[in-house]
Amino acid sequence: xxxxxxxxxxxxxxxxxxxxxxxxxxxxxxxxxxxxxxxxxxxxxxxxxxxxxxxxxxxxxxxxxxxxxxxxxxxxxxxxxxxxxxxxxxxxxxxxxxxxxxxxxxxxxxxxxxxxxxxxxxxxxxxxxxxxxxxxxxxxxxxxxxxxxxxxxxxxxxxxxxxxxxxxxxxxxxxxxxxxxxxxxxxxxxxxxxxxxxxxxxxxxxxxxxxxxxxxxxxxxxxxxxxxxxxxxxxxxxxxxxxxxxxxxxxxxxxxxxxxxxxxxxxxxxxxxxxxxxxxxxxxxxxxxxxxxxxxxxxxxxxxxxxxxxxxxxxxxxxxxxxxxxxxxxxxxxxxxxxxxxxxxxxxxxxxxxxxxxxxxxxxxxxxxxxxxxxxxxxxxxxxxxxxxxxxxxxxxxxxxxxxxxxxxxxxxxxxxxxxxxxxxxxxxxxxxxxxxxxxxxxxxxxxxxxxxxxxxxxxxxxxxxxxxxxxxxxxxxxxxxxxxxxxxxxxxxxxxxxxxxxxxxxxxxxxxxxxxxxxxxxxxxxxxxxxxxxxxxxxxxxxxxxxxxxxxxxxxxxxxxxxxxxxxxxxxxxxxxxxxxxxxxxxxxxxxxxxxxxxxxxxxxxxxxxxxxxxxxxxxxxxxxxxxxxxxxxxxxxxxxxxxxxxxxxxxxxxxxxxxxxxxxxxxxxxxxxxxxxxxxxxxxxxxxxxxxxxxx
Numbered sequence: 001x002x003x004x005x006x007x008x009x010x011x012x013x014x015x016x017x018x019x020x021x022x023x024x025x026x027x028x029x030x031x032x033x034x035x036x037x038x039x040x041x042x043x044x045x046x047x048x049x050x051x052x053x054x055x056x057x058x059x060x061x062x063x064x065x066x067x068x069x070x071x072x073x074x075x076x077x078x079x080x081x082x083x084x085x086x087x088x089x090x091x092x093x094x095x096x097x098x099x100x101x102x103x104x105x106x107x108x109x110x111x112x113x114x115x116x117x118x119x120x121x122x123x124x125x126x127x128x129x130x131x132x133x134x135x136x137x138x139x140x141x142x143x144x145x146x147x148x149x150x151x152x153x154x155x156x157x158x159x160x161x162x163x164x165x166x167x168x169x170x171x172x173x174x175x176x177x178x179x180x181x182x183x184x185x186x187x188x189x190x191x192x193x194x195x196x197x198x199x200x201x202x203x204x205x206x207x208x209x210x211x212x213x214x215x216x217x218x219x220x221x222x223x224x225x226x227x228x229x230x231x232x233x234x235x236x237x238x239x240x241x242x243x244x245x246x247x248x249x250x251x252x253x254x255x256x257x258x259x260x261x262x263x264x265x266x267x268x269x270x271x272x273x274x275x276x277x278x279x280x281x282x283x284x285x286x287x288x289x290x291x292x293x294x295x296x297x298x299x300x301x302x303x304x305x306x307x308x309x310x311x312x313x314x315x316x317x318x319x320x321x322x323x324x325x326x327x328x329x330x331x332x333x334x335x336x337x338x339x340x341x342x343x344x345x346x347x348x349x350x351x352x353x354x355x356x357x358x359x360x361x362x363x364x365x366x367x368x369x370x371x372x373x374x375x376x377x378x379x380x381x382x383x384x385x386x387x388x389x390x391x392x393x394x395x396x397x398x399x400x401x402x403x404x405x406x407x408x409x410x411x412x413x414x415x416x417x418x419x420x421x422x423x424x425x426x427x428x429x430x431x432x433x434x435x436x437x438x439x440x441x442x443x444x445x446x447x448x449x450x451x452x453x454x455x456x457x458x459x460x461x462x463x464x465x466x467x468x469x470x471x472x473x474x475x476x477x478x479x480x481x482x483x484x485x486x487x488x489x490x491x492x493x494x495x496x497x498x499x500x501x502x503x504x505x506x507x508x509x510x511x512x513x514x515x516x517x518x519x520x521x522x523x524x525x526x527x528x529x530x531x532x533x534x535x536x537x538x539x540x541x542x543x544x545x546x547x548x549x550x551x552x553x554x555x556x557x558x559x560x561x562x563x564x565x566x567x568x569x570x571x572x573x574x575x576x577x578x579x580x581x582x583x584x585x586x587x588x589x590x591x592x593x594x595x596x597x598x599x600x601x602x603x604x605x606x607x608x609x610x611x612x613x614x615x616x617x618x619x620x621x622x623x624x625x626x627x628x629x630x631x632x633x634x635x636x637x638x639x640x641x642x643x644x645x646x647x648x649x650x651x652x653x654x655x656x657x658x659x660x661x662x663x664x665x666x667x668x669x670x671x672x673x674x675x676x677x678x679x680x681x682x683x684x685x686x687x688x689x690x691x692x693x694x695x696x697x698x
Contacts, residue, residue: 006087012107017166021181024170027108030101031069038073039196050196062168070156075118106133110161117151124148175202185264188292191240216246219281222331229322235295239331241281247288254289260302272372273324276339293323350379357383440662455563477510496658517588528557550601558610562651565616578608582642606644
């Protein structure tokens, strides 16, 4: 009868090659694990008294690196030596051993020397052998069963030089990288702190485990006990709250370690699944979570080298999600509940600012977004697909109703279907309108702060900068709105001045008159010049209107710095400044960016506005003008050859009027509850403004 034999060289050649530092260290991990098992075999009841020493020299040089692993374990006695010489032995099967770990030594290192002291029948004995990669006689003894009087049991393995390019490229060359991966691999042993003492000496830099990790643990371990997961059987989790240094070098703060037979096979970042960023334990703050998951399902599905699970990423993800649900509900319930409440408040604030996302109940929406979602971007990214689906469903419903009208027989419940569709449209439009109103609210708040800041500065050196900022906020400076080639943004907030200007492109802001008027014009720069191409329906292109007819209505707006008190120069006379503009515009032609010319009628009506604070010299200058209806502004009709009027509007009145229009829009759309109207025009938006509340949506 023939017996199958092993081709060790071919077997080693076919082993999976390392592609990262964790896999590059796997041969060393195998040696350290063997040392832990040897100590367990000798002193299972007093494991903490065992010692393992790892000494590394020339870490950065793959050719010269030397690693010595020494333990105080049971040693390679006859039975264990026989198991060492048998490939695929089941000697350590009960501990998850595959019997192939030492083949990774042959694949990784040029030279391997093993020295072991064990107890013989009449005292300590020593054996020394080389372990080499060749077709036969891989174990070459140089001393066997040699008496070693007075020697303590244990095994020392010396590895020299990395044999292949794959290991040379992936084996860590920095102390911090080495320690990071070493700590992560044995994290469960180190966190529990009940294993042997392991000293790692990296070219003189010494780290002692488990103290290096166990000292970072805050409080006692947290245990779920055994729990059943469908398809995955019984699992258990031991959790640890640790100082943040425990996650140094790892991806993320909170970690879930998936174990097989007590050893970490894969560490997964679970920040998003836990949600809570910083944990607390007693008086300790800024803590992180490390959980160790074990179970027979994982033990039976680890690969030969115990470097990965034979499971798909989808399956590993499902296990992680289910395990973190156990962590949230059993190990950290109070902190997670506080996080959930804060997350809900963040979501409600988000919907208040972006109402179009409030298309369903809060709880339903929060279930649709990832558990770690807490910011506006997180919520928007998670909900946008549902928003799109909702709109597409509505479109299909409406199209189905339209198609039904073409049928000979109309269904009896057709009126209900139409009513339901109408309500859906109304809700959608309410949300869109609410978004519009909330954006305007923020714009008005910003404008008020700019005005207050300018008034407070009282002619300080940076006034010109803030004044330009205010002008640019209402309308960008030095651009023409009808020029689509304009590099600067043409977006504006002209609705603050006049609601009809919300979508206009027919304007010139801070442009010289000689750049606007076809023939002639001076270097004077009206702050804002608007013509009537865009009133009402928002027409933006000159080819959309009849440019053969002359303009019979124009608007000119001048902005004066809020709080300005001095108007002593001749050019500071409001009426004279406006009339100077009118003299160049009336009867002339405006030339658009595409050379299209638009005549300005001789009898064009000019609506001229000056936005200013009526204080100081300006109050005296306007003393003989008529007051406006609210008693705060001033107005004067244009005389002689000019038609129209000049109205001076106070900055606060301009803002208050915009606030009133914004609130009126909210109430008309049914988006806010009514409150008593303030006795005087509000100056504090917190007192008078109706902030959108999604709970009030129909």
